[in-house]
Amino acid sequence: MDDTRVTTEADGWMRGFPPPPERRIRFSDGSFNEWPQRRWTYNHVEELVPTRAVWRGRGPAIALPVSPLPLDGLRIDRAAGALSWDEALESSYTDSLLVLHRGEAVYETYLAESAPHLRHLIMSCSKSMVGLIAESLIRDGVIDPLAPVPTILPELAASAWGDATVRDVMDMRVGLDYDEDYTDPDSDVWRFIRCTGMIPPLPGQEAIGPADVLPTFNKRGEHGQEFSYQEPNIFVLSWLVRRAAQAPLVELVSDRIWQHIGAEHDCTHMLDPSGGETMPAMTLRDFGRWGQLVLTRGRVGDRQVLPAEIFDDIFQGGDQAAFASAGYDTLPDWSYRSQWWVRHIDGRTCLQARGAYGQFLYIDQVNELVIARFGSAKEAPSYLLDHILLPTIDAITDFVAKERGSS
Amino acid sequence: MDDTRVTTEADGWMRGFPPPPERRIRFSDGSFNEWPQRRWTYNHVEELVPTRAVWRGRGPAIALPVSPLPLDGLRIDRAAGALSWDEALESSYTDSLLVLHRGEAVYETYLAESAPHLRHLIMSCSKSMVGLIAESLIRDGVIDPLAPVPTILPELAASAWGDATVRDVMDMRVGLDYDEDYTDPDSDVWRFIRCTGMIPPLPGQEAIGPADVLPTFNKRGEHGQEFSYQEPNIFVLSWLVRRAAQAPLVELVSDRIWQHIGAEHDCTHMLDPSGGETMPAMTLRDFGRWGQLVLTRGRVGDRQVLPAEIFDDIFQGGDQAAFASAGYDTLPDWSYRSQWWVRHIDGRTCLQARGAYGQFLYIDQVNELVIARFGSAKEAPSYLLDHILLPTIDAITDFVAKERGSS
Numbered sequence: 001m002d003d004t005r006v007t008t009e010a011d012g013w014m015r016g017f018p019p020p021p022e023r024r025i026r027f028s029d030g031s032f033n034e035w036p037q038r039r040w041t042y043n044h045v046e047e048l049v050p051t052r053a054v055w056r057g058r059g060p061a062i063a064l065p066v067s068p069l070p071l072d073g074l075r076i077d078r079a080a081g082a083l084s085w086d087e088a089l090e091s092s093y094t095d096s097l098l099v100l101h102r103g104e105a106v107y108e109t110y111l112a113e114s115a116p117h118l119r120h121l122i123m124s125c126s127k128s129m130v131g132l133i134a135e136s137l138i139r140d141g142v143i144d145p146l147a148p149v150p151t152i153l154p155e156l157a158a159s160a161w162g163d164a165t166v167r168d169v170m171d172m173r174v175g176l177d178y179d180e181d182y183t184d185p186d187s188d189v190w191r192f193i194r195c196t197g198m199i200p201p202l203p204g205q206e207a208i209g210p211a212d213v214l215p216t217f218n219k220r221g222e223h224g225q226e227f228s229y230q231e232p233n234i235f236v237l238s239w240l241v242r243r244a245a246q247a248p249l250v251e252l253v254s255d256r257i258w259q260h261i262g263a264e265h266d267c268t269h270m271l272d273p274s275g276g277e278t279m280p281a282m283t284l285r286d287f288g289r290w291g292q293l294v295l296t297r298g299r300v301g302d303r304q305v306l307p308a309e310i311f312d313d314i315f316q317g318g319d320q321a322a323f324a325s326a327g328y329d330t331l332p333d334w335s336y337r338s339q340w341w342v343r344h345i346d347g348r349t350c351l352q353a354r355g356a357y358g359q360f361l362y363i364d365q366v367n368e369l370v371i372a373r374f375g376s377a378k379e380a381p382s383y384l385l386d387h388i389l390l391p392t393i394d395a396i397t398d399f400v401a402k403e404r405g406s407s
Numbered sequence: 408m409d410d411t412r413v414t415t416e417a418d419g420w421m422r423g424f425p426p427p428p429e430r431r432i433r434f435s436d437g438s439f440n441e442w443p444q445r446r447w448t449y450n451h452v453e454e455l456v457p458t459r460a461v462w463r464g465r466g467p468a469i470a471l472p473v474s475p476l477p478l479d480g481l482r483i484d485r486a487a488g489a490l491s492w493d494e495a496l497e498s499s500y501t502d503s504l505l506v507l508h509r510g511e512a513v514y515e516t517y518l519a520e521s522a523p524h525l526r527h528l529i530m531s532c533s534k535s536m537v538g539l540i541a542e543s544l545i546r547d548g549v550i551d552p553l554a555p556v557p558t559i560l561p562e563l564a565a566s567a568w569g570d571a572t573v574r575d576v577m578d579m580r581v582g583l584d585y586d587e588d589y590t591d592p593d594s595d596v597w598r599f600i601r602c603t604g605m606i607p608p609l610p611g612q613e614a615i616g617p618a619d620v621l622p623t624f625n626k627r628g629e630h631g632q633e634f635s636y637q638e639p640n641i642f643v644l645s646w647l648v649r650r651a652a653q654a655p656l657v658e659l660v661s662d663r664i665w666q667h668i669g670a671e672h673d674c675t676h677m678l679d680p681s682g683g684e685t686m687p688a689m690t691l692r693d694f695g696r697w698g699q700l701v702l703t704r705g706r707v708g709d710r711q712v713l714p715a716e717i718f719d720d721i722f723q724g725g726d727q728a729a730f731a732s733a734g735y736d737t738l739p740d741w742s743y744r745s746q747w748w749v750r751h752i753d754g755r756t757c758l759q760a761r762g763a764y765g766q767f768l769y770i771d772q773v774n775e776l777v778i779a780r781f782g783s784a785k786e787a788p789s790y791l792l793d794h795i796l797l798p799t800i801d802a803i804t805d806f807v808a809k810e811r812g813s814s
Contacts, residue, residue, distance in 0.1 A: 017649040018618045018681035027457075044459075047678060050434075052454045055524045058671065060467060117462045211425045242424040264465065265673070271454060274425035 013040045028200050035378050038357065042121045042376040043095065043113045045281045049197070051268040052277055055254045062262020062300070064285060069106040069403055071099065071396060078391040092388045093358055093377040095120060098288045100370040101400050110284070112376070119268055119281035120374040123355030124382075126269075126280045127234045129290070131339025133241050133252050134170055135310040143244050145170065149236065152244050155211060160219040161236055168223045169237050170338050171318055175221035176230050188217065192232055197272040198279070209274025210235045227323045227336050234339070238277065249277040260305040261289040284372055287361060291370035294351060294363045310338075315365060317342035317349050330386035356380040360389065367397055420447045435607050442785045445764065449528045449783040450502065450520045452688045456604070458675040459684055462661045469669020469707070471692060476513040476810055478506065478803060485798040499795045500765055500784040502527060505695045507777040508807050517691070519783070526675055526688035527781040530762030531789075533676075533687045534641045536697070538746025540648050540659050541577055542717040550651050552577065556643065559651050562618060567626040568643055575630045576644050577745050578725055582628035583637050595624065599639055604679040605686070616681025617642045633732045634725070634743050641746065645684065656684040667712040668696040691779055698768045698777035701758060717745075722772060724749035724756050737793035763787040767796065774804055 013023050013036075025037045027048045032041050041048060076083040083091065095114040099107040110116060137143040143152070145167040150157040152166075160176045161169065168174050181187040185202065193199055195213040214232060242249055250269060258267060267282035282290075298306035318337035328334065335342045341352040353361040358375025360382070371393060377385060420430050420443075432444045434455045439448050448455060483490040490498065502521040506514040517523060544550040550559070552574040557564040559573075567583045568576065575581050588594040592609065600606055602620040621639060649656055657676060665674060674689035689697075700706075705713035725744035735741065742749045748759040760768040765782025767789070778800060784792060 014682060017646065017653075017655075018616055018683055021681075024682060046453070046675075047457050047459045047682070049457055050454050051458070052451075058468070061465070209425055239424065246424075248424075268453075274428075275421060275431060275454070276425055 013037060014044070030200060033199065035376075039093070039095075039376045040113050042357065042374070043115070043118045045121050045270060045279075046119065046268060050271050051281070052248070052250050052271055053266040053268045054250045054258045054280070056263040056266050057254070057259030059259070059262070061264040062289065064100065064288065065104045066108070067101075067104040067106055069099075069101075069400065071107045071399065074395045074399055076388070076391050076395050078387060080387055083388065083391075088388055088392050092385050092392075093375045095358075095374040095376055096284045097374075098284050098370075098372040099396055099400070100288050100292060100372070101404055102368045103292055105285075105288075106400060106404070107396075108284075114284070114374060116285065117265070117283060119265065119283055120287075121270075121279055121281045121355075121359070122287065122353075122361075122374075123279055123357060123359045124234070125287075125353035125355040125359050125361055126278075127237075127339040128351075128353035128361070129253060129257070129280065130234060130238045130241065130249070131170060131314075132306065132310065133249070133256060134166070134237055135313070135338055136256050136306055137241055137245055137252075138166075139307045139310065143240070149240065152240050153236070155215050156236065159215045160217045161214075162219070164223045166237075166240060169233050169240070172227055172229050172233055172336055172339075173224050173322060174228065174230070174233055175219050175223050175225070176228065176232065177218040177220035178230050178232065189231075191216075195272060196231075196235065196278050197270060201273070207273035209272045209276060210239065211274060211276075214239070225322065226325045227318070228326060229336070235276075235278075237339070242276070253280075256306065257290065257293065260300055260303065261286070261293050262300065263289055284374060287374070288370055288372040291361045291363050291372055294361075295365055295368065295370050297365075314338050314340050314342070314351060315349050317344055320344065328383060330383045330390065354382045356382065358382070358385050358389070362393055364397060367401055369397060369400060371396060420444060421451070437607060440606065442783075446500070446502075446783045447520050449764065449781070450522070450525045452528050452677060452686075453526065453675060457678050458688070459655070459657050459678055460673040460675045461657045461665045461687070463670040463673050464661070464666030466666070466669065468671040469696065471507065471695065472511045473515070474508075474511040474513055476506075476508075476807065478514045478806065481802045481806055483795070483798050483802050485794060487794055490795065490798075495795055495799050499792050499799075500782045502765075502781040502783055503691045504781075505691050505777075505779040506803055506807070507695050507699060507779075508811055509775045510699055512692075512695075513807060513811070514803075515691075521691070521781060523692065524672070524690060526672065526690055527694075528677075528686055528688045528762075528766070529694065529760075529768075529781075530686055530764060530766045531641070532694075532760035532762040532766050532768055533685075534644075534746040535758075535760035535768070536660060536664070536687065537641060537645045537648065537656070538577060538721075539701075539713065539717065540656070540663060541573070541644055542720070542745055543663050543713055544648055544652055544659075545573075546714045546717065550647070556647065559647050560643070562622050563643065566622045567624045568621075569626070571630045573644075573647060576640050576647070579634055579636050579640055579743055579746075580631050580729060581635065581637070581640055582626050582630050582632070583635065583639065584625040584627035585637050585639065596638075598623075602679065603638075603642065603685050604677060608680070614680035616679045616683060617646065618681060618683075621646070632729065634730045635733060636743070642683075642685075644746070649683070660687075663713065664697065664700065667707055667710065668693070668700050669707065670696055691781060694768060694781070695777055695779040698770050698779055701768075701770045702772055702775065702777050704772075721745050721747050721749070721758060722756050724751060727751065735790060737790045737797065761789045763789065765789070765792050765796070769800055771804060774808055776804060776807060778803060 072085045076088045096110045149161040179188040201207040263286040269277035270279045297308040297311040318335035323335040343350040348366045350364040358377040362371040479492045483495045503517045556568040586595040608614040670693045676684035677686045704715040704718040725742035727742045730742040750757040755773045757771040765784040769778040
């Protein structure tokens with residue numbers, strides 16, 4: 001195994017009272033998102049940047065009964081060679097992993113710097129949360145998915161989104177002229193990343209927010225055609241839902257989801273320089289409880305928290321041809337709908353929320369399975385880990401079905 | 408009433424998606440601790456600076472039964488003229504107020520920008536929390552209160568604390584040469600405030616932590632004599648407990664207090680530039696639950712969470728003569744013990760944790776009363792509000808005793 005790694009690279013960072021200066025991690029010097037510091041920072045984001053909490057409400061946490069299965073004996077078969085369970089976890093820089101079958105925790109582990117009560121960055125899995133909020137506002141009649149974006153955000157009238165619909169944004173089918181030249185500090189991608197508050201501003205520059213940068217992006221090509229996964233779209237969508245609902249995202253998430261899933265903890269959000277919510281962080285079990293809400297199509301006990309039709313629609317999937325044109329080798333026969341990645345497999349669909357550096361939430365309705373997973377990998381792109389994580393998901397699915405049956 | 412004010416000065420700050428630039432509040436530009444911004448910031452500290460959470464544990468919250476008393480009809484008698492209840496609340500910039508009698512909430516209100524689920528800065532009330540942690544470590548034999556400080560923190564051997572004992576620090580009886588010239592940006596007080604992370608570093612200067620600044624302070628006069636309330640002492644004490652216990656303060660507070668009081672929420676801490684915990688923020692009800700732990704002398708239900716002897720000792724009070732020499736006009740017959748202010752009144756003692764801009768926690772064991780109060784006043788010194796807040800406490804005490812009896 002050439003890519004097997006121990007999961008303790010974070011040892012020594014931020015230890016001691018005070019930590020030695022050379023082992024401190026700060027946001028301001030850029031070390032926040034360096035590796036191996038990331039192994040620590042992704043478990044401790046609140047300690048490095050401002051955050052805004054999503055209130056869990058006053059109700060009791062909903063228990064996740066524990067019913068362990070010996071998944072650690074699994075062998076992960078893959079084209080590139082089989083992996084032992086530990087090899088699969090370590091070589092993919094796993095921080096923690098929770099497998100729920102019929103709402104019972106059949107496997108749960110915390111490695112490296114992770115712990116059950118620490119909130120871990122979920123990165124772009126947040127998109128799928130905003131997708132649910134948008135769908136919920138659509139069902140409430142607050143947002144018309146076919147309305148052009150500027151009917152809600154007039155600031156974007158002259159931008160790429162001037163003639164895009166809300167649905168185009170939700171399904172990442174916006175024709176956007178977005179220069180991703182990482183070698184040019186003034187490229188669209190760097191200007192955009194800075195305005196999200198994920199990295200510090202350039203020295204001497206004032207931090208500006210997405211509302212200052214998004215209006216400068218232009219259209220290229222057509223909307224509603226090819227799937228094109230571009231970060232600015234999610235910032236447009238989360239801006240849209242806040243403006244339309246006249247509420248901070250944390251309130252929308254708390255009121256519509258978080259207060260109803262029996263979360264043990266508040267989750268929280270990083271903030272952009274203008275105070276808008278960006279990346280959330282949450283505990284693994286609460287990540288799993290959110291997945292459980294998707295599995296049950298919005299039902300918690302005898303309450304329908306979100307309309308089941310939202311989930312029916314997303315589980316139906318998006319346009320597979322539009323998705324295929326984007327060329328994701330590791331995701332054949334997938335599609336994308338309302339900020340969820342949809343896997344079309346063996347006549348069923350499974351949903352995945354995917355986030356950089358190895359975050360995912362996977363929901364297999366047929367097999368009554370939720371897999372929640374945090375990581376802190378060396379490289380950002382999710383597809384780089386698919387060759388380990390997707391076979392791991394499949395090995396888990398087969399084993400759980402064999403041991404506990406599927407419906 | 409010349410000092411009556413409406414409590415909505417924060418209106419318009421940080422509102423909108425995004426908020427208009429001139430109504431944003433940031434830590435980096437110093438507006439964090441300006442007024443009226445403070446009316447917002449003290450309820451939203453996590454959104455402005457990094458914080459570290461104190462885990463509440465997995466147990467259920469302990470209910471605070473509600474049994475309302477019409478305190479809002481009270482008239483507050485004072486030498487400077489009587490106040491109506493609303494006048495007393497508004498003129499002291501009250502954010503929220505909770506009165507517990509025998510563990511029941513007889514009064515609870517949230518004004519201005521406050522809300523039940525928001526964590527409010529408690530400022531120097533944190534000292535009293537660290538005092539309990541120190542006492543707890545003393546009872547466990549981890550800290551010897553009579554040991555010189557450098558036996559635990561050798562870094563301070565050549566400083567003012569070189570020959571001070573832990574007890575001297577706990578009781579604020581350290582002879583410290585501390586230049587409080589607020590007009591000189593290089594004075595001890597400014598150097599110290601900057602190292603605590605309560606204000607941004609000077610332009611072009613790197614932020615340094617208390618471990619870099621405390622060793623530079625010199626001794627003046629004798630230890631163990633007069634009460635001298637100086638901020639650096641609490642940073643020495645919290646450094647002491649972390650180093651002695653080899654644990655972050657958040658872990659000590661969680662393990663020894665927060666997991667046992669039935670807190671509804673995690674509390675959190677601001678951080679100094681080196682990552683050490685400084686000011687906590689917590690919800691009002693959890694502030695009250697902490698007070699309830701003090702009232703019951705460390706007992707929660709049938710569990711003795713902290714040794715009762717800790718509270719016996721603190722309720723006995725400190726040296727009143729040593730306290731009197733400090734000249735607090737508003738606090739006659741008070742004393743100070745283990746980071747608690749002790750009011751000697753009518754043959755009993757009441758404890759108060761006091762924090763800048765109007766935070767306090769007041770515990771009257773004889774009357775079975777806990778009063779938890781958050782504010783965001785214009786001026787920092789607690790004594791400036793005593794002329795309103797102490798008569799308010801007394802009016803509450805009398806009324807509750809009359810209506811519900813005292814033991």
